[in-house]
Amino acid sequence: MEALCAKCAGAIKGLCHALNDADHAKLSAAATSIRLPARSAVFREGDQARAVFTLVDGAAKLLRAMPDGRQQIIGFRFPGDLIGYTSRDRYPFDAELVADATVCRLDRVKLEEMSRGCSSMSHRLLELCAEDLAAAQDQLGAMAHRSAEGRVATFLLMLYASARRNGATGRPLSLPMTRTDIGDYLGLTIESVSRVFASLRRAGLLEEPSRGSLVLTNLPALEALAEADGAAA
Structure with a gap:
């Protein structure tokens, strides 16, 4: 161990x-x-x-x-x-x-x-429970009334933030879940998820060098897309 x-x-x-x-x-x-x-x-x-x-x-x-x-x-x-x-x-x-x-x-x-x-262990358990609750609340706020593009952008930024908290660089970023899983989580069809990924690739916001991984090539643009979409809601 x-x-x-x-x-x-x-x-x-x-x-x-x-x-x-x-x-x-x-x-x-x-x-x-x-x-x-x-x-x-x-x-x-x-x-x-x-x-x-x-x-x-x-x-x-x-x-x-x-x-x-x-x-x-x-x-x-x-x-x-x-x-x-x-x-x-x-x-x-x-x-x-x-x-x-x-x-x-x-x-x-x-x-x-x-x-x-x-x-210290008891305190840490309370912290983790509080973080879990905050994450659930953030998810509801982040996805409500957003466009497909805004939801996917927010999701990718969440993955990136999680990787950084784990000590990883986020380049490349692991994407082990399927497009179907992502759509289910975000309330989108697989066709919508695939369309948004293709659009983000064409716009130069991400690359997919291999299956199950991607590189976020323009974080400020992704953040702007997520924030603008949220402000519009």
């Missing part, structure tokens, strides 16, 4: 961030590393919430069942993000991997016991 912890984004932005060496060692000793393939479930909606997970690498999408039987993507999670920490007895959504990933599994009871005896 020590080698894994040394390169884990959780130490940069996740649960392990700001813990002292002793508390970090206790957390690492209680954790189990699991390697899972793309499209597998970390957990399913309704499963008993017995564990909490940190993404070491890869990416996951969070899905919730709709009344008509469809599933709606309500968020994406990236390296360092905590998944499945809830006050409920059962998980309120699915967590499904969009790329091969390593997850760090912590028994929920053990985590809660450790947090009661560690003020």
Whole structure:
């Protein structure tokens, strides 16, 4: 686990961030590393919430069942993000991997016991919950009444900001989710997402050197597109 912890984004932005060496060692000793393939479930909606997970690498999408039987993507999670920490007895959504990933599994009871005896860990859990809530609110505000171009621009900037928080440069930027996933998350059709990506390429705002990655070549223009679209709304 020590080698894994040394390169884990959780130490940069996740649960392990700001813990002292002793508390970090206790957390690492209680954790189990699991390697899972793309499209597998970390957990399913309704499963008993017995564990909490940190993404070491890869990416996951969070899905919730709709009344008509469809599933709606309500968020994406990236390296360092905590998944499945809830006050409920059962998980309120699915967590499904969009790329091969390593997850760090912590028994929920053990985590809660450790947090009661560690003020820095307890504080960090509260911070992560607050950040998760703020991100959900930002998503609602960012996507409401925006055009397809504004939604995609905002989404790409969110990915870039997440990569930078994880210590990555964002060049190239990993894009493991499909156009269908992006459309589902943004409330757009796959045709609209593909059209906007093509338009941004022609305008010189991004490049796609290979499948699953892109380079944001004009951040100020993307930011202006997102801000102007939001102001117009």
